[in-house]
Amino acid sequence: MASVSDTYIENRERIQPDDVNNYGTAHGGNIVKWMDEIGAMSAMRHAETTCVTARINELHFERPVPEGEICVIESYVFRAGRSSIDVRLRAYREEPRTAEREQTTDSYFVFVAVDEEMQPTAVPELTVESDRCERLQRDALDGLE
Incomplete structure (x- = not known):
């Protein structure tokens, strides 16, 4: 049974010329792709099985990530249902x-755990074992309000 902290993943992508739009900043689609990939990793770490994207809740692009900077993606599971897994995702620009x-993007993704036939399958209960787990979960739930 995974805890909130066990599902925490932070990944970095250096913004290269192929990643940018006409304004010299990261394409929003690239950021969403990276968020989806890292979010799925957090979900799979909890479910211990394949997880697929079911929904992207509001996606807020607050500021751009310029070419040459680093896009940091932060992801963790904050809630689990029968087969669904809610993941908090944030992106940052890093010099x-x-x-x-500085935070650039904020969102919540929902993943569904699936079996070999791609049918929804049950996931374990999410545990909140530490102060850090509680802070992460509270931060995610507060952001939903």
């Missing part, structure tokens, strides 16, 4: 030389 960070 590679100073590690100065």
Whole structure:
């Protein structure tokens, strides 16, 4: 049984020329793709099986990520249902030389655990074992309100 902290993943992508739009900033579609991939990893870490994207709740692009900077994706499971898994996702722009960070994107994704026939399958209960788990879960739930 996974805890909230067990599902926490942070990944980085350096924004390269092939990743940008006409304005020299990361394509929103690339950021969504990276969020979806990392979110699925968090969901699978909890479910211990394949998970597929079922829904993307509101997606807020607050500021761009310029070419040459790093896009940091933060992901963790904050709630689990029978076969569904709710994942909090945030993206940040990070200056590679100073590690100065600023949030750029915020969203909640819902994944569904599936078996070999791609049919929904039950997931274990999510545990909240530490102060860190409680803070992460509370932060995600507060953001939904």
